[in-house]
Amino acid sequence: MAIATRYKIKFTCGHTEIKDLGTTPPGKRVSKARWMGDTYTCTTCFKAADRKDLDKLNADTLADAEVFGQHHDLPDLEGSDKQLPWATRVRYQLLTDGLDDIGHDSPEAQELITAARTITRCGWWIDYKDADPDEVFEVVTTGAIKAKEQAQNHVASENPF
Known part of the structure; x- marks a missing residue:
């Protein structure tokens, strides 16, 4: 048997x-x-509890990101409803990692925040979500230069399509 x-x-x-x-x-x-x-x-209840914990963590991080954005006078991001909270959290995490790496009181810190103010497209922040802390300064300042160039070269059109 x-x-x-x-x-x-x-x-x-x-x-x-x-x-x-x-x-x-x-x-x-x-x-x-x-x-x-x-x-x-059971597996279903375990996944639901894990999802609740993740949702709480994301909400807490988003609240911290909004306070950080107000403190540093960062502009609102532009993107879809689904991208906005995600990109806001990513921007917060990247900038805090970058500031921790270069020092909050260093001259580069102000340059980093100033550059971050010019990047308002959600997709940009999401694309660079995996940048290493030691790369954040270079990535953001380079991204700000490109964002400025694109804004200057943008031609408005009356064509809605």
């Missing part, structure tokens, strides 16, 4: 799932299934 590897487990959240315990030695499967049920929540 074969020893079962799949067990129906009732978790602490009240939901039931079938789990494969084939990697657990046969003599320990029943006790592990009981322990898992007494200790953990």
